[in-house]
Amino acid sequence: MKLTIIGTGYVGLVTGACFSEMGSHVTCVDIDKEKIDNLKKGILPIYEPGLESIVLNNYKEGTLNFTTSLAQAAKDCNVFFIAVGTPPGQDGSADLQYVLQVARQIGSVIEDYAVIVDKSTVPVGTADKVRAQVSKELEARGAAIEFDVVSNPEFLKEGAAVNDFLKPDRIIVGADSHRAAKLMRRLYAPFSRNRDKMLFMNVKDAEMTKYAANSMLATKISFMNEIANLCERLGVDVENVRKGIGSDSRIGYSFIYPGCGYGGSCFPKDVKALVKTAKDAGFVPTLLDAVEERNNLQKQVLGNKVINRFGQDLTGRTFGIWGLAFKPGTDDMREASSRVLIKALLDAGARVNVYDPVAMDQARKEIPAQEQEKICFAQDQYSALDTADACILVTEWKAFRQPDFKKMASLMKERVIFDGRNQYDPDEIKEAGFEYHGIGRELG
Ligand SMILES: NC(=O)c1ccc[n+]([C@@H]2O[C@H](COP(=O)([O-])OP(=O)(O)OC[C@H]3O[C@@H](n4cnc5c(N)ncnc54)[C@H](O)[C@@H]3O)[C@@H](O)[C@H]2O)c1
Incomplete structure (x- = not known):
C-alpha cells in the first residue's frame, strides 16, 4: 500500500x-x-x-x-x-x-x-x-x-x-x-x-480512548506520588508499600513508581487537554485537576529537599545532576522534571553540573541561555560530580543504577545523594558513607 x-x-x-x-x-x-x-x-x-x-x-x-x-x-x-x-x-x-x-x-x-x-x-x-x-x-x-x-x-x-x-x-x-x-x-x-x-x-470513542489511557497512567503516577509524600511523613518506606500493592493483580506493578513527577510531550499536555474538554462540556474533572496539581508539586520535591538540607541560599554550592531527559531511552526534555529542578537550584544561587547519556545536545538547545551560564555540561557521569555538594538522580538511566560509590566519594565535596527515582538501596548508600534522600522513604 x-x-x-x-x-x-x-x-x-x-x-x-x-x-x-x-x-x-x-x-x-x-x-x-x-x-x-x-x-x-x-x-x-x-x-x-x-x-x-x-x-x-x-x-x-x-x-x-x-x-x-x-x-x-x-x-x-x-x-x-x-x-x-x-x-x-x-x-x-x-x-x-x-x-x-x-x-x-x-x-x-x-x-x-x-x-x-x-x-x-x-x-x-x-x-x-x-x-x-x-x-x-x-x-x-x-x-x-x-x-x-x-x-x-x-x-x-x-x-x-x-x-x-x-x-x-x-x-x-x-x-x-x-x-x-x-x-x-x-x-x-x-x-x-x-x-x-x-x-x-466509532471515531469519537477512539479519540477519547487515547486521552483516557494517558490520563489513567498519569493518575497512577500522581496517586503513588501522593502516597509517597504521606509515607515520608509517617516514617513508612513507600518502596515496600509499592511492592505490597503491586503484587495485587488488580493493581499491578506498572506505573506505580514514586518519583519526581511525570514529564514528556504527552502526559502533561493530554491531561490538561482532557481537563479543558471536560470543562467545555460543563463537567468539573475533580480527579484530573488533582492529578495535574500533584504532578506540578512533585516536580518541586527534589529542589525543596535540597533546600531543606542545604538552606535557602545555595550560593557557593554545586550540585551534580544525573539525567535530563524526561525518562530513560529518549533525548526528549519536554516538561522534564530536570528543568524544574535546575531552575530552582539556580534561583537559589547554586551552580549545577549536568550529565545525561543522550540528552546533552537537546539540553543545550532547550535550556535558556541565561541558565546555561551557570551550568556545566559534563563529559561523563562522574565528572558531573567533581567538587559537588550532592548528587541528584533525576532520570533512571541504566548507567546510573550501580555507580562506583568509591569514585563518587573521592570526587564529591559532600557525600549526599538525592534519589529522585528511588533507584538505590538506602542501606547500601549509607554503608558506602553517603547520606541518602529518596522519595517517600524518610523526611529528607
Ligand atoms: N511523542 C510521543 O511519544 C507520542 C506518542 C503518542 C502520540 N503522540 C502524539 O502524536 C502527535 C505528534 O507528536 P510528536 O511527538 O511526533 O511531535 P513532533 O513535534 O516530534 O513532530 C511533529 C512534526 O510535525 C511537523 N509539522 C508541523 N506542521 C506540519 C505541516 N503542516 N506539514 C508537515 N509537517 C508539519 C513538525 O515540523 C514536526 O517535525 C501529537 O499529537 C502527540 O500528542 C506522541
Whole structure:
C-alpha cells in the first residue's frame, strides 16, 4: 500500500519507518526542510532505539522516502496519516492549528478516494473538524472526491517506540465507514498476525480512548506520588508499600513508581487537554485537576529537599545532576522534571553540573541561555560530580543504577545523594558513607 505520513517527528517517523518495514511504500512529509535534508543524508532528528537501521535500510530500498512537498507525496496515494504536533494552547486545550492546516493541504491535493487518518492525539470531535476543512478545500476546487476520516491514536512509548509500533498491545481504529475500516484492517494486518489486535469503534470513542489511557497512567503516577509524600511523613518506606500493592493483580506493578513527577510531550499536555474538554462540556474533572496539581508539586520535591538540607541560599554550592531527559531511552526534555529542578537550584544561587547519556545536545538547545551560564555540561557521569555538594538522580538511566560509590566519594565535596527515582538501596548508600534522600522513604 502507498502511504503518506504528514509530520515527521517522533510519531510520524516511527510510523513511517515501521509501515515501510512491513512492506508499505511510505513517504514522510515535513515542513522542516533541514529535518528532511538530514533524513535523506541518514541523520535522524531523534534518538530512538532500533529506529536508525530501519530508516536507513528502507530509505536505501526505496520503500521509505522523505520530502517537504505534500503534493509530490500525494501522487497515487490514498492513505494520509496526520502526525503533526498538538501542543497545549494558552487555555490548556490541544492546539489544532497544525492538524487543521494539514487537513486543508490534503483537501487541496487528493485526486481520488482517500482515507485521512488522525494519528496525532486530538480531542473528541476533531475528526469532524478535519472533515469540514477537507470538504471546504474540495468545494473550493470544485472537486467531488470521496474521503473518510479515521481516528487511529498512537500508543507508542518514547524509548521503546519501534518495538511498541511493531508489536502493539492493541490497534485502535475509529471509523464511521465500512470502506475505511476495511482498508485500515488490511494496512495493519502485518502487525496483528499472532492474534487480532484491532479494536474497531466509532471515531469519537477512539479519540477519547487515547486521552483516557494517558490520563489513567498519569493518575497512577500522581496517586503513588501522593502516597509517597504521606509515607515520608509517617516514617513508612513507600518502596515496600509499592511492592505490597503491586503484587495485587488488580493493581499491578506498572506505573506505580514514586518519583519526581511525570514529564514528556504527552502526559502533561493530554491531561490538561482532557481537563479543558471536560470543562467545555460543563463537567468539573475533580480527579484530573488533582492529578495535574500533584504532578506540578512533585516536580518541586527534589529542589525543596535540597533546600531543606542545604538552606535557602545555595550560593557557593554545586550540585551534580544525573539525567535530563524526561525518562530513560529518549533525548526528549519536554516538561522534564530536570528543568524544574535546575531552575530552582539556580534561583537559589547554586551552580549545577549536568550529565545525561543522550540528552546533552537537546539540553543545550532547550535550556535558556541565561541558565546555561551557570551550568556545566559534563563529559561523563562522574565528572558531573567533581567538587559537588550532592548528587541528584533525576532520570533512571541504566548507567546510573550501580555507580562506583568509591569514585563518587573521592570526587564529591559532600557525600549526599538525592534519589529522585528511588533507584538505590538506602542501606547500601549509607554503608558506602553517603547520606541518602529518596522519595517517600524518610523526611529528607
Ligand atoms: N511523542 C510521543 O511519544 C507520542 C506518542 C503518542 C502520540 N503522540 C502524539 O502524536 C502527535 C505528534 O507528536 P510528536 O511527538 O511526533 O511531535 P513532533 O513535534 O516530534 O513532530 C511533529 C512534526 O510535525 C511537523 N509539522 C508541523 N506542521 C506540519 C505541516 N503542516 N506539514 C508537515 N509537517 C508539519 C513538525 O515540523 C514536526 O517535525 C501529537 O499529537 C502527540 O500528542 C506522541
